[in-house]
Amino acid sequence: xxxxxxxxxxxxxxxxxxxxxxxxxxxxxxxxxxxxxxxxxxxxxxxxxxxxxxxxxxxxxxxxxxxxxxxxxxxxxxxxxxxxxxxxxxxxxxxxxxxxxxxxxxxxxxxxxxxxxxxxxxxxxxxxxxxxxxxxxxxxxxxxxxxxxxxxxxxxxxxxxxxxxxxxxxxxxxxxxxxxxxxxxxxxxxxxxxxxxxxxxxxxxxxxxxxxxxxxxxxxxxxxxxxxxxxxxxxxxxxxxxxxxxxxxxxxxxxxxxxxxxxxxxxxxxxxxxxxxxxxxxxxxxxxxxxxx
Amino acid sequence: xxxxxxxxxxxxxxxxxxxxxxxxxxxxxxxxxxxxxxxxxxxxxxxxxxxxxxxxxxxxxxxxxxxxxxxxxxxxxxxxxxxxxxxxxxxxxxxxxxxxxxxxxxxxxxxxxxxxxxxxxxxxxxxxxxxxxxxxxxxxxxxxxxxxxxxxxxxxxxxxxxxxxxxxxxxxxxxxxxxxxxxxxxxxxxxxxxxxxxxxxxxxxxxxxxxxxxxxxxxxxxxxxxxxxxxxxxxxxxxxxx
Ligand SMILES: Nc1ncnc2c1ncn2[C@@H]1O[C@H](COP(=O)(O)OP(=O)(O)OP(=O)(O)O)[C@@H](O)[C@H]1O
Ligand SMILES: [Mg+2]
Numbered sequence: 001x002x003x004x005x006x007x008x009x010x011x012x013x014x015x016x017x018x019x020x021x022x023x024x025x026x027x028x029x030x031x032x033x034x035x036x037x038x039x040x041x042x043x044x045x046x047x048x049x050x051x052x053x054x055x056x057x058x059x060x061x062x063x064x065x066x067x068x069x070x071x072x073x074x075x076x077x078x079x080x081x082x083x084x085x086x087x088x089x090x091x092x093x094x095x096x097x098x099x100x101x102x103x104x105x106x107x108x109x110x111x112x113x114x115x116x117x118x119x120x121x122x123x124x125x126x127x128x129x130x131x132x133x134x135x136x137x138x139x140x141x142x143x144x145x146x147x148x149x150x151x152x153x154x155x156x157x158x159x160x161x162x163x164x165x166x167x168x169x170x171x172x173x174x175x176x177x178x179x180x181x182x183x184x185x186x187x188x189x190x191x192x193x194x195x196x197x198x199x200x201x202x203x204x205x206x207x208x209x210x211x212x213x214x215x216x217x218x219x220x221x222x223x224x225x226x227x228x229x230x231x232x233x234x235x236x237x238x239x240x241x242x243x244x245x246x247x248x249x250x251x252x253x254x255x256x257x258x259x260x261x262x263x264x265x266x267x268x269x270x271x272x273x274x275x276x277x278x279x280x281x282x283x284x285x286x287x288x289x290x291x292x293x
Numbered sequence: 294x295x296x297x298x299x300x301x302x303x304x305x306x307x308x309x310x311x312x313x314x315x316x317x318x319x320x321x322x323x324x325x326x327x328x329x330x331x332x333x334x335x336x337x338x339x340x341x342x343x344x345x346x347x348x349x350x351x352x353x354x355x356x357x358x359x360x361x362x363x364x365x366x367x368x369x370x371x372x373x374x375x376x377x378x379x380x381x382x383x384x385x386x387x388x389x390x391x392x393x394x395x396x397x398x399x400x401x402x403x404x405x406x407x408x409x410x411x412x413x414x415x416x417x418x419x420x421x422x423x424x425x426x427x428x429x430x431x432x433x434x435x436x437x438x439x440x441x442x443x444x445x446x447x448x449x450x451x452x453x454x455x456x457x458x459x460x461x462x463x464x465x466x467x468x469x470x471x472x473x474x475x476x477x478x479x480x481x482x483x484x485x486x487x488x489x490x491x492x493x494x495x496x497x498x499x500x501x502x503x504x505x506x507x508x509x510x511x512x513x514x515x516x517x518x519x520x521x522x523x524x525x526x527x528x529x530x531x532x533x534x535x
Binding site: 180182183 | 349351370373374375376387390392396447450
């Protein structure tokens with residue numbers, strides 16, 4: 001086993017989770033120019049719903065997984081309709097405050113239902129790790145990489161090939177013009193919330209399978225995924241994936257150079273630096289592209 | 294040449310409209326008959342774009358009537374209008390920059406469920422350069438080419454009424470001519486067009502009829518060629534502009 005290979009593997013595993021969550025931020029921002037700060041809590045909700053179904057009720061994981069995604073997708077749908085849509089024409093801070101409120105509410109709700117102590121998916125002992133290219137990867141970690149890759153490829157196909165996916169990109173480009181060719185902007189916004197939330201839920205269960213569940217688990221992943229979104233260029237779908245992988249890699253390789261206790265601070269520092277020096281991100285749109293008639 | 298029949302395609306009556314507390318349009322009346330090419334001219338800020346946005350339901354604070362083929366449309370949402378056959382080429386660059394040229398065109402047919410292949414060929418036929426660049430993101434095209442994409446996209450709606458908002462704004466003289474030629478072609482092939490143009494002389498020359506708008510009010514209306522010869526209009530709008 002080589003340390004470099006191991007750190008890279010760990011980075012890619014964490015990164016694919018950040019990417020899944022970052023996709024929700026970036027898609028919502030692309031269309032509404034709004035950062036859904038409750039998104040990290042949807043990730044947490046996904047983990048707890050998955051845990052409830054699988055560990056508490058004994059539903060097979062293969063069923064619990066998509067059901068949790070669907071539940072969170074539905075939650076995202078109603079969240080947008082009930083909490084955000086009425087504020088569409090309000091000052092920008094109004095939905096932001098609402099999002100923060102929703103996120104505190106969801107954390108409290110999780111504490112109320114599940115208590116503050118950690119929950120875990122693990123039942124037996126940890127499975128034997130597999131040796132892959134000099135790194136040791138557990139079957140769960142392999143699952144994380146495979147499932148998140150599959151989900152991201154599916155999203156990419158959806159956005160590139162389907163009619164509603166194309167409509168999504170058109171609305172992100174220019175909402176008013178999109179409506180004039182008959183695209184129902186409200187419907188597109190709903191679709192984006194459903195998909196983004198379902199992906200976050202998937203991320204939540206995947207993380208839950210490997211680590212412990214806590215009611216605040218969405219906070220740090222939320223911030224890292226948000227950083228990934230900024231790094232990749234907010235509004236850009238490939239950017240969110242690249243950004244997620246980049247953050248995962250940087251913070252894991254980073255612990256080679258700085259004490260691992262500072263690992264969580266790395267994302268903050270990157271976020272700060274990006275906002276100061278390159279707020280448009282790696283694949284972000286340039287200003288002049290943002291033309292409105 | 295197909296020329297105006299008696300059927301009224303669009304009838305705007307008594308339209309007033311506001312941005313916040315500021316009233317922009319004051320009891321505007323206007324109509325377009327089947328097969329006509331009608332222009333709206335007037336100085337900057339007269340409210341020309343506002344009229345088109347009103348037809349498209351983009352502006353909510355308004356009063357009056359807008360009828361399309363005898364149907365009241367003032368209560369309709371923007372996304373419902375494409376379905377009943379109204380298309381718009383908005384002012385300014387209005388392509389979807391991140392979509393390819395072909396995706397821009399195809400998405401114009403968003404509300405249609407019939408076969409669009411023939412219409413796509415028709416658009417490529419009208420604007421051959423778009424066919425060459427069909428797989429490039431629209432943001433890479435020049436201003437004139439982007440305007441062709443916008444026009445092509447609006448044709449993919451298969452409209453019964455086409456609204457054009459300053460289709461030649463900011464284009465080179467040769468590109469202006471090309472776009473005007475296409476507009477004439479489209480109109481001659483039977484498409485009803487309501488157009489807003491800065492280039493008053495050119496648009497009066499081409500139009501069957503024109504409305505002159507000033508400070509959100511109807512000022513003059515008449516046959517394009519008659520207005521072109523009108524001393525008052527020459528004085529106000531045609532001074533020196535070629
Ligand atoms: N979104 C808006 N909010 C507030 N006021 C607006 C808005 N859009 C336009 N206006 C104002 O409404 C008036 C009419 O604007 P409109 O765009 O209809 O003019 P126009 O005749 O199309 O002018 P131009 O030739 O410059 O395109 C102007 O005074 C403009 O400042
Ligand atoms: Mg205008």
